[in-house]
Amino acid sequence: xxxxxxxxxxxxxxxxxxxxxxxxxxxxxxxxxxxxxxxxxxxxxxxxxxxxxxxxxxxxxxxxxxxxxxxxxxxxxxxxxxxxxxxxxxxxxxxxxxxxxxxxxxxxxxxxxxxxxxxxxxxxxxxxxxxxxxxxxxxxxxxxxxxxxxxxxxxxxxxxxxxxxxxxxxxxxxxxxxxxxxxxxxxxxxxxxxxxxxxxxxxxxxxxxxxxxxxxxxxxxxxxxxxxxxxxxxxxxxxxxxxxxxxxxxxxxxxxxxxxxxxxxxxxxxxxxxxxxxxxxx
Amino acid sequence: xxxxxxxxxxxxxxxxxxxxxxxxxxxxxxxxxxxxxxxxxxxxxxxxxxxxxxxxxxxxxxxxxxxxxxxxxxxxxxxxxxxxxxxxxxxxxxxxxxxxxxxxxxxxxxxxxxxxxxxxxxxxxxxxxxxxxxxxxxxxxxxxxxxxxxxxxxxxxxxxxxxxxxxxxxxxxxxxxxxxxxxxxxxxxxxxxxxxxxxxxxxxxxxxxxxxxxxxxxxxxxxxxxxxxxxxxxxxxxxxxxxxxxxxxxxxxxxxxxxxxxxxxxxxxxxxxxxxxxxxxxxxxxxxxxxxxxxxxxxxxxxxxxxxxxxxxx
Numbered sequence: 001x002x003x004x005x006x007x008x009x010x011x012x013x014x015x016x017x018x019x020x021x022x023x024x025x026x027x028x029x030x031x032x033x034x035x036x037x038x039x040x041x042x043x044x045x046x047x048x049x050x051x052x053x054x055x056x057x058x059x060x061x062x063x064x065x066x067x068x069x070x071x072x073x074x075x076x077x078x079x080x081x082x083x084x085x086x087x088x089x090x091x092x093x094x095x096x097x098x099x100x101x102x103x104x105x106x107x108x109x110x111x112x113x114x115x116x117x118x119x120x121x122x123x124x125x126x127x128x129x130x131x132x133x134x135x136x137x138x139x140x141x142x143x144x145x146x147x148x149x150x151x152x153x154x155x156x157x158x159x160x161x162x163x164x165x166x167x168x169x170x171x172x173x174x175x176x177x178x179x180x181x182x183x184x185x186x187x188x189x190x191x192x193x194x195x196x197x198x199x200x201x202x203x204x205x206x207x208x209x210x211x212x213x214x215x216x217x218x219x220x221x222x223x224x225x226x227x228x229x230x231x232x233x234x235x236x237x238x239x240x241x242x243x244x245x246x247x248x249x250x251x252x253x254x255x256x257x258x259x260x261x262x263x264x265x266x267x268x269x270x271x272x273x274x275x276x277x278x279x280x281x282x
Numbered sequence: 283x284x285x286x287x288x289x290x291x292x293x294x295x296x297x298x299x300x301x302x303x304x305x306x307x308x309x310x311x312x313x314x315x316x317x318x319x320x321x322x323x324x325x326x327x328x329x330x331x332x333x334x335x336x337x338x339x340x341x342x343x344x345x346x347x348x349x350x351x352x353x354x355x356x357x358x359x360x361x362x363x364x365x366x367x368x369x370x371x372x373x374x375x376x377x378x379x380x381x382x383x384x385x386x387x388x389x390x391x392x393x394x395x396x397x398x399x400x401x402x403x404x405x406x407x408x409x410x411x412x413x414x415x416x417x418x419x420x421x422x423x424x425x426x427x428x429x430x431x432x433x434x435x436x437x438x439x440x441x442x443x444x445x446x447x448x449x450x451x452x453x454x455x456x457x458x459x460x461x462x463x464x465x466x467x468x469x470x471x472x473x474x475x476x477x478x479x480x481x482x483x484x485x486x487x488x489x490x491x492x493x494x495x496x497x498x499x500x501x502x503x504x505x506x507x508x509x510x511x512x513x514x515x516x517x518x519x520x521x522x523x524x525x526x527x528x529x530x531x532x533x534x535x536x537x538x539x540x541x542x543x544x545x546x547x548x549x550x551x552x553x554x555x556x557x558x559x560x561x562x563x564x565x566x567x568x569x570x571x572x573x574x575x576x577x578x579x580x581x582x583x584x585x586x587x588x589x590x591x592x593x594x595x596x
Contacts (some may be wrong), residue, residue, distance in 0.1 A: 110303075115300070121553075126308055127311060205425060229542070246418075
């Protein structure tokens with residue numbers, strides 16, 4: 001599937017590069033991302049420091065690579081929470097219908113009534129700023145997208161003959177939900193996962209930018225962008241590098257999501273109707 | 283149409299109730315006793331107990347929620363403990379600044395997206411179309427805060443033609459206000475235009491393939507009449523929905539932009555209040571933003587139904 005769509009392939013490669021760089025951050029750069037060397041502060045890129053140094057003389061490249069770990073782990077946890085809870089809620093609501101569905105979907109509507117960043121800000125403000133809390137907050141605000149999608153899938157799939165066939169063979173509700181509805185929901189789930197992952201990275205960076213996410217000295221793209229802008233008149237590299245990292249990760253995921261969507265539903269080529277439910281919050 | 287609006291309004295009530303409950307309970311997660319937080323750790327037990335009674339913190343949670351909701355319905359969202367001003371009036375006071383950026387940004391984005399989106403659809407598959415699609419995808423993936431920093435770097439630091447941050451009220455000094463607004467508006471316009479271009483192009487392409495467009499062409503109508511009177515009119519219907527949703531989400535999307543440009547709008551107020559632990563303001567602002575968001579979405583649905591009668595009956 002990926003081979004047919006050059007955009008999706010490029011997206012997958014870009015994102016894979018980001019993941020690998022974050023995973024092997026320690027091996028790729030010789031510098032400790034937390035090692036302070038004041039005599040080397042705010043240096044431009046050089047052979048020694050490929051992206052230069054920050055205001056405390058720390059190597060920017062190694063901070064960017066290690067910052068990727070934080071961004072990606074927030075993305076994984078947030079999307080994990082949202083995909084699991086949202087899909088379960090949506091499938092159950094779609095399959096059973098009635099009062100249960102009404103309660104579930106009204107709650108989802110209630111969550112959807114908040115601009116994502118606002119609710120995430122409120123949650124991290126009350127839970128206290130940290131990597132874990134940012135991930136949980138972003139996970140919660142992402143639930144509606146998955147729940148809506150799963151409900152729509154369940155409504156369509158439960159009317160199909162193979163669902164009737166499974167039930168006629170004596171399958172119980174749990175079997176139908178997990179073994180019939182879920183596997184048939186995998187394609188839209190994949191697209192949503194890549195889109196939501198991109199949005200989670202953007203939202204996490206926005207939270208860290210506002211000081212509500214990952215706390216210093218742990219490197220984080222959003223916080224680096226915020227600190228970097230204070231030194232714009234001295235060095236542009238600082239902010240540019242942090243923003244560039246976010247852009248590469250998000251662009252990769254968006255290309256992948258677009259390609260998957262096109263491959264799964266050619267009618268939607270270039271359109272992005274489903275995505276409108278969750279605008280990027282950056 | 284009246285029945286449709288009535289149905290949508292009925293749907294609104296439970297959503298707003300859930301929204302208010304979420305807002306109320308999220309702000310109960312705050313660790314520590316509210317009264318102690320306000321009075322400080324050294325406060326004696328008696329004054330803490332008195333403040334707890336005054337704030338109603340000794341009553342059951344459900345009663346507290348009902349009292350809070352009742353007050354909220356009378357536009358009483360409590361008081362900022364930072365400057366002793368009512369939360370409602372504080373948010374209302376900051377709203378025009380946010381609205382200024384949102385409206386100007388939206389207008390700017392349309393000036394980019396409409397011509398570019400239409401041209402891309404009419405020249406499907408050409409280099410222009412490819413370039414537009416690529417630009418839109420990058421524009422969609424660029425974080426707004428990074429775009430803001432880039433523009434500050436170019437226009438304020440390098441060329442020194444625009445101020446890097448600041449604010450002047452439009453009512454008092456319109457020209458200065460527009461100068462300060464230029465960069466934040468440009469950030470919003472560029473990031474919104476990316477989404478709009480993609481959507482308008484796709485929606486134009488869908489319409490152009492329809493039979494009635496072929497009929498219009500077969501009748502011998504000029505290309506311009508077919509494009510503007512037949513195709514664009516129908517392509518714009520879903521586009522209006524997108525604009526409405528974008529406008530609603532701007533209420534949240536401006537937080538970071540306002541912060542970067544030191545623009546004292548609602549988002550800026552929220553960040554400041556979080557920093558100073560002024561939770562009544564954060565809570566009130568979140569409630570008002572969510573209510574505004576839900577209301578705008580409702581208006582979008584109604585506008586959509588008014589433009590496209592098929593929606594009303596589905």
